[in-house]
Amino acid sequence: MNKHATVVAGLAGAVKRYGAVTALDGLDLMLHRGELVALLGPNGAGKSTTIALLLGLVRADAGRVELFGVDPQDLAARRRIGVMLQAAFLPSTLTVAELLRLTMSYYPAPRALEETVSMAGVGDLLGRRYTKLSSGQQRRVQFAMAVCGRPELLFLDEPTVGMDVDARQKLWTSIRQLVAEGCAVVLTTHYLEEAEALAQRVVVLAKGRMLSDGSVDALRSRVSQARIRCVTDLDADAVAGWPQVAMAERDRGYLLVRTDAAEQVVRRLLDADPALAELEVLRAGLAEAFSEITRDSTTEQEAA
């Protein structure tokens, strides 16, 4: 991370308890201009609490939380953010245009309505009542409300749930454009491919603590295993006995191998079977890395 980049918001040693449950246990997190941070973690990891603290919805029991250098409950600071929450109910009898105009009125220098509309792809929905929209369309309207105030920091909590592939792609394009303009974005998502497609930086939380903070590639590289798939007559049990092969099995005519040393295993496979075909080597994806990191933390804590 560029240490000189402008910090727009941050938590330092933030602790939040709900009764006996510690939702956040001393979290340090800085958000910078023009950076998209994906917050990942299993349910109850502290993602929502982190966002609620940054939005000033709840108060930290200990530590500091700042939004543009001031308390998040400061109105002037909140005029620089845009929000798309996960469970968002909006007045059902208002039209999309009315909802957008209302939200625009809260901000000092909102985008022109046409600009917001084209960013969120809601041009065909303006005159319709919110309640008549599909859940994917409602999500697009909520995105429009989040960006209409020309925010410098945008909170997107599960933004693409319920959207079809096409709408999701369009939203991704708009998010990338915002980041390119210097907007900072905090994204929480259950779709790891979404984090993979958008995030420069991935923060993994579990049980209120940060498990990892780095680029998508850095996170992936924490999982060294690769998957090899090919068509071959070699016996799976024999391959499983080779050095550095973690697992080998047969699946519908393919041989699947998991290994830490893909290059060596591939060389040996090709030597052993000159007729080998349809060779594929895949690096571990974010999904594997994520489940491995969160699994490690559980076993560590159980062992402790």
Added chain:
Amino acid sequence: MNAIPVAASLTPSAGRMPWRRTLGAYAAEARSECLRYLRSPGFMLPVMLFPSMFYLLFGIVMNHGSGADTARYLLASYGVFGVMSPGLFGFGVSLAAERENGLLILKRALPMPPGAYLLGKMLMAMLAAGVVIVLLLALAVGLAHVAVSAGQAGRLLLTGMLGVLPFCALGMFVGTLVKGQGAPGVLNLIYLPMSFLSGLWVPLPLLPAALQRIAPLWPSAHLQQLALGALGLGHAGVTSHLLVLAAYTVAFFLLASRRLRRMG
């Protein structure tokens, strides 16, 4: 070591808003709040029709023989009955629902100017109260031939539109205690007994002495005195009733705001 290095000074004017735009935000919020309820007949129809129906039935049809004075007295009573409901229900039910469904959380996260949400609901309740009074006045003058001067009508309208405020505060307080679906039941438990105990259905002098003695506890009893006064039926002493109602409004509003700040 816990400092957060934020270069907020890069854009010192960011987040400032000219007062005209802030005023515009209040207006937009009030407009939306009014529009959304005007468009939901499930809320508007009961609020408008119940008092009108009751007045038509008990004030006009059943009292056909007893003349315009009874109809005038009941215009004040049912006016108060009708004004209570947009306050109690408009505030209480919607606040309870919006605390549950997440709208209030979103509003708190958005840079909505302080109080705009409550101010919008208040204006909506005042508007609905005004419509109820106009409907009742039309029935009284048109069907029961009650002689109401323009001044009296104006005073009754003013009494109704401002008189909704203590009930807004009470409804808001209930809305902070109860979440979601439970609110209408609780509010009816307040609305109906309180209406009866303040003599809105049966005039106070006809109620048991014990009930007459505790009547000054209820804000609706004080509002009824003001409404009667507006129609030329009351006794002197507007100030004391006004003070009691103002005290009710401030007390419940403060209690409710404290709970809202604490629990959200």
